[in-house]
Amino acid sequence: MTTITTTLKAGGGAALRAPHRHHHLQAAALALGLAAAGTGGAQAATPPALSSASSCFHTTQGLIARAQLDLGAESPDGLFDIYQGVTYQGQWAFRNAQGQWVVLPPSIGVVPVAQSAVRHPQRTQGTGASTLELSLNEPGLRNAAALPGLTLFVGYGASGPQSFADLLARGRFGVVAQFSGSEAVRDNCDPVPAAGGGGGAGGGGGKPPAPADTQAPSRPAGLSLAQATASSLTLAWQASSDNVGVAQYEVLLNGTLVASVASPGYSFTGLAASTAYTLAVRARDQAGNLSTLATLSASTAAGAGPTAPREQVGANVLASPGALQLGSGTVYHVALSGSDANPGTAARPFRSINKFISVAKAGDTGQVHAGTYVENTLNNPHVQPxxxxxxxxxxxxxxxxGTAGNPITLMAAPGEEGRVVIDSASQRLGIFTNGHDHWQLHGLRIENSLEFGIGSPSQAHLDLPDEGVLAIGWRIENCLIKGVTPTTQGNTAGIGMWASKNWVVRNNRIVQIGNLGNRISSGIQAYATIQSLVENNYVEAAAGVYLKDHFLQSASPRTTYFEFEVRHNVFNVQQIGFLSSIKGAPNVESGSNSVHHNIMYGFGTGEMNNAGVSGSTFQPGGAYRFAHNIVDATGTSSNALLQIADHNDVQSQGNVFVGGSLTYNFIAGPGTALTYSDYNVFSGFQMAMDRTYGAPGTVYFTDLAAWQAARAGAASTLKVVNPDAHSRTSGAEALFMDRAGRDYRLRPGSAALGLMADGSHAGPFQRGTEKIGTLATYSAGQ
Known part of the structure; x- marks a missing residue:
């Protein structure tokens, strides 16, 4: 029998911490029957995948558990991934390939594989063999009193990215033991019963299990470079020897494990041209013993064009604000039961919000109490119209x-968030500013506005901003902006942050934004913004964020600003997730933008995502970073998932693209350039480079292999060699937990899991801890 031995680092609760819920493992819990398992004594289940099992607490050796996986129903030529896991009070841990136990986080994450590409026992033990023996031992865990209900299980799936899904679908797993906490400690433990035996907790009279295999395979000999191209290096080596049998070879690039293969030989692809690399290989046996490394230094050949920068795309550019901090001035109160003749105290509040506006100075706070406020600056005696x-x-x-350190705050009174309604009766704009700085809006419902829920006018046709009349330092948080009616002019948005700088729009819900069709309505619209952050919002509109018109930092030399960072949002939109365009002559080109870790879905009509406008009278726009987004075109009309014009440094990384008639649509022009694209997942694939509407010249790539083989210069807008070398294709439904229900967490076996170079995931749930959409602190209502 082939033996795999591991150590369960659970003694004294050192590795198993407080319980968490693991929504991505609910299917596993139901399939394994753990959710309703009892705790009355150690037991072992033996479904077809598990021929026998035993467990025992030994006086000197601690916890000993043995099991035999039965691979008799599998093809002898197959390769299998082995899973070893524990669960305790809803918390799960799996052993990884390095022999460590990984406690999974509360949200979606990779289910680690204990051994990958394990050969069938017939290939390691001879004809007729079908059982694979596994052994778990924890010398420091002498009883289960500290871990009642601890359950051990093992299983396997057909080797590959879908192996855990295969394990669940075919029931190739078994519970080795579940402990009540009162098991006896024994001087002797039974060995694993013969195949077909009943398993159980083990008892006296037997011998301790046989010692595990501890002998490592020999170092791979004859490591050599078989081929070198501009983007790949191919290794060859001789087979290693082992006392039991070599299970696989692990190959490393610059010290990082990148793959495991069953036989000698491997090609590293997607490499940079004219670059030196350190390559290595080691052998691993069935017990997890590793040989010493065989290493080789080699360089790729010269490329046919510039290579992509290995820039980390998707990192935060702007810091998230901390908790809301009120200014040091007076706290005023507003209530429907008050009077504007009152001093605005808690006991004698104002009646109107505009009364507070009329007295507010830097550092002051207006706390508005529950009720519906229907106000109009045209007939309020305390403010100018x-x-x-x-x-x-x-x-x-x-x-x-206000000032940067002493803002003015308009907020719902504490505990009354979501019950303060500013109702404009679809006749007026909700909240208006014209160059006023450092305001905070918090906990308000801004409903039934005309054209804009919140509006700041633009500085149209100015190349350089007039700092004196910019709206600077606004923070809009935990607000509901609902029901905006368009006019014939068509510019309609929940928040119109025109001519703005250093705004933070965070943790809001923006819904029911009307659209006439002649212009695009949006959740957030900016006619020029500088260094503003949009994060953790939920938007329902024709567009999520629409950036139109821009400022220059300097006209000579011509320098653009960083404009928007848009991250961790959910955009349920009809046309466009994020659109950066230009208003028309004589307006200037776009600045730099970073759009990452968002979910964008819908897109029933039109084209989407950075639909720029090309034009020879404008300079190329700034850098554009599009990373770790999900873009799901669920509509039926023609769509482009990423459309670019006049951005000369576009990088796409870690995204999941689903649907659409075009995946990338890069408009022809000297200012348009794709400089990096990799580690993406595509469900549906067609790239259009050098796109020219109504004229020949568009260069199409209709499958991933052809795209990966493309050279820089194959299209004038393509400036990278071998794009998407590490990217994957996948069916849409295999990617997510519930696409139809908009649960875009990654399902077990998803092609996006572990795709990135550092082992993290493609899509917005990159590390498993991200919160996409509104936060748990949102309280302004639906």
Whole structure:
């Protein structure tokens, strides 16, 4: 029998911490029958995949558990991934390939494999062999009193990215033992019963298990470079020897494990041209023993064009704000039971929000108590009338500014978040500012607005911003913006942050934004912004974020700003997730933007995602980073998932693209350039480079293999050699837990799991700890 031995680092609770829920393992729990398992004594289940099992607490050797996996129903030519796991009070841990026990986080994560590409016992033991023996031992765990209900299980699946899904689908697992906490400690433990035996807790009278295999395989000999191209290096070596049998060879690139193979020989692909690498290989046997490394230094050949920068795309650019901090000024109160003749104290509050606006100065706070406030600056005696464009009136119009360290805050009174409604009756813009700085809005419901829930006017046709009238340092958080009616002018948004700088729009819900069709309505729209952050919002509109019009830092030399970081949002939109365009002559080109870790879905009509406008009168736009997003085109019309024009440094990494008639749509022009694309997942695939509408010249790539073989210069907009060398294709339904139900967490076996170079995942749930959409602190209502 082939033996795999491991150590369960659970003694004294050192590795198994407080319980967590693992939603991605609920299917495993149900399949394994653990959810309803009892705790009355050690037991062992023996479904077809497990021919026998035993467990025992030994006086000197601690916990000993043995099991035999039965591979008799499998093809002798197959390769198998072995899983070894424990569960305790809803918490799960799996052994990884390095022999460590990994406690999984509360959200989606990779289920570690204990051994990958294990050969069938017939290939290691001879004809007729079908059982694979596994042994788990923890000398420091002398009883289960500290871990009642601890369950041990093992299983296997056909080797590959879907192996855990195969394990569940075919029931190739078994519970080795489940402990009540009162098991006896024995001087002797029974060996594993013969195949077909009943298993059980073990008892006296037997011998301790046979010692495990501890002899490592020999070092792979004859390591040599078989071939070198501009993007690949191919190794060859001689087979290693082992006292039991070599299970696989592990290959490393610059010290990082990148693959395991069953036989000698491996090709590293997707490498940079004219670059030196350190390559290595080692043998692993069935027991997990590793040989010493055989190493080789080699360089790729010169490339046909520039190589992609290995820039880390998707890292945060702007820091998240901390908890809301109020200014040091006066706290005023507003309530429907109050009077504007009152001093605005808690005992004698104002009646109108505009009364607070009229007295507010830097550092002051207006706490508004529950109720529906229908106000109009045109008939409030305490403020000057405010107008939006085209004669649209305003409900609440700001009159003063805070400072960076002493903002003015308009908020729902503590504990009354979501019960303060500013209702504009679909006749007025909700909240208006014209160059007022450092305001905080928190916990409000801004409903039934006309054109904009919150609006700040633009500085149209200015190349350089007029800092004196920019709206600077606004923070809009934990608000509901609902029901915005468009006019014939068409510019409609939940938040219109025109001519803005250093805004934070965070943890809001923006819904029911009307769209006339002649212009695109959006959750958030900016006619020029500088260094603003949009994070953890939920948006329902035609577009998620629409950036139109831009500023320059300097006209000579011509320098653009960093404009937007858009991260951790959910955009349920009809047309566009994120759109960066230009208003038209004589406006300037776009600045740099980073859009990462978002979920964008819907897209019933139109084209989406950074639909720029090309034009020879404008300079190329700034850098554009699109990383770790899910873009799911669930509509039926023609769509492009990533459309670019006049951005000359575009990098796409770690995204999951689903649907759409075009995956990438890069508009022809000297200012458009894809400089990096890799580690993406594609469900549906067609790239259009050098796109020219109504004219020949578009270069199409219709499958991933052809795209990966592309050279820089194959299209004028393609500036990278061998794009997406590490990317994958997948069926859409195999990627997510429940695509139809919008549960975009990655399901076991998803092609996005572990795809990135550091072992993290493609898509927004990169580390398993990200929160996408509104946070648990959101309380402004639906």
């Amino acid at each position: 405010s107008w939006w464009f085209d004669g649209v009136g305003v409900s609440i119009g700001m009159r003063s500014s």
